[in-house]
Amino acid sequence: MTDLPEVSGLTIGILGGTGDQGKGLARRFALAGHPVLIGSRDAGRAQEAADSIGNGARGAENAAVAAEADIVIVAVPWDGHKATLSALREPLAGKIVVDCVNPLGFDKQGAYALPVEEGSAAQQAAAVLTDSRVVAAFHHVSAVLLLDPAVDKVDLDVLVLGDDREATDTVQALASVIPGVRGVYGGRLRNAHQVEALTANLISINRRYKAHAGVRLTDI
């Protein structure tokens, strides 16, 4: 593994931080000592989520979080992804924006990948946020494990994708502040679709094996 940049002290903002995935990540970053801002369309709901996490997390509207945070994680529902980001182009300019959204559909047979015009949620973010440094990561984290106080370590490699080396290195370092987690470079943004879509397979695997499966890469 390469040397990764120092990320301690960076303020982490999480758009859509009231959902389980966002809240789980917020909790782990707050536990690791990062100032954490939970964003929501509704400042009150954001504050509620922040209170439930504790460890100094604060809540605010998405726009305020986008403006204040050093690194912004996008954990909004796929349904509102494009509209939410389009409204935040300005406060997100120049920042590392980490998309962790999985465009999935569900039916009786389980989860499946939705087609995305831009190729992937991450590429859609990059198309909208032309002045931001878009990275894709944290797709496969289990919200259940992140939120479970009995789980000290999360046994998982976070695949980090992007075309800006300094940005992907930074997000790899950020992933690695969560005990047990390793941030691993996972390729360019054009190869984000399959990483997002693989979440559908993990859902099938979890159902079959009654597990919270994570991905580890061997030999690195």
Add this chain to the structure above:
Amino acid sequence: MTDLPEVSGLTIGILGGTGDQGKGLARRFALAGHPVLIGSRDAGRAQEAADSIGNGARGAENAAVAAEADIVIVAVPWDGHKATLSALREPLAGKIVVDCVNPLGFDKQGAYALPVEEGSAAQQAAAVLTDSRVVAAFHHVSAVLLLDPAVDKVDLDVLVLGDDREATDTVQALASVIPGVRGVYGGRLRNAHQVEALTANLISINRRYKAHAGVRLTDI
């Protein structure tokens, strides 16, 4: 993990078995005691590949392999995938057909997933081979490791996808005869695209980390 069926003694045929991926799998199945048939358009080249593997492997034309084998692995280049399978509909009828083809393109920036009209190579196989039991598996195996006599164990979970439980169970059992490998159910065939496409990411990972990365699933 569930109990898997007995597969010892089953004859494994490998279409396109003269390529590295097919030859690597052939070698490991032969070492595990399976009768192995290597298929190619050219019987002479098939026999050469079989001779290089030894351990009782035999070579023949693809059609003869399809007719004789109990389980048939499809390891042909994506380029000839549809045509090869269309010509083998009859000998493959009723059999478990395991597609391990990754439809990838390559340019200066590395590998990327090709769009597939049917959704994935495996779904294309299922669309062509309507009387076969199509399973997708063995996408992420490293040919280099499979072919390396110094490698006793391959540190890898093989994701096995399909809609026929008995067939996926059988292929999971087959994957597990390779020392170190575990066959894991990975979802329905409609979720095969992202597993095939993830090979592009593994290629990027291998390049970045100078590795032969494999995938392991945690918590199962």
